[in-house]
Amino acid sequence: SQKIEQNSEALNIQEGKTATLTCNYTNYSPAYLQWYRQDPGRGPVFLLLIRENEKEKRKERLKVTFDTTLKQSLFHITASQPADSATYLCALRYNQGGKLIFGQGTELSVKP
């Protein structure tokens, strides 16, 4: 079965630095990949989507890359702020089934 792996250890960075989170998957490539943000005690909120034929997507301070050769997506937050502290989930959608498969998430902590 398909597996998704995100950094299990929390990522701690200083305010103003760029945070980079990793999402790796096994087997075949998904049709697209999404990134969500989850705050404690709340449901995930959609941030960005990138398709398998796209290498990079940007939205304000956020950037997502998708490398089907490495089977990896990277999620970058530039000029990070304490308000960016949250857990970030990647989710993959394959052509069959119509379901999203979520990674376990990586907790990001941005210190002032």
Place this chain on the structure above:
Amino acid sequence: DADVTQTPRNRITKTGKRIMLECSQTKGHDRMYWYRQDPGLGLRLIYYSFDVKDINKGEISDGYSVSRQAQAKFSLSLESAIPNQTALYFCATSEGKSGGIKETQYFGPGTRLLVL
């Protein structure tokens, strides 16, 4: 997201009891989902429904059942609750059409369930 509501928000129950978690949405979406979230395991799909007449099992459906009463309502039942069903439960919705951004999922605030 106020467009997707879940009740109750918190629930404590005893082993063997039957309980129901309810989800309502005002987004007009056809597709609805139930997930559970456990520390270190991420979101796991319990059941999903692509329309009122279409209900499918997810990866961890044992011990759960669902009912899609209307386009806007999707309920999750634990027939006989057990302690390892203690978790955070989320309902989510997405549009009925396939393809990229339309499959973005919108999550409710979650129900925290404790089974003693």
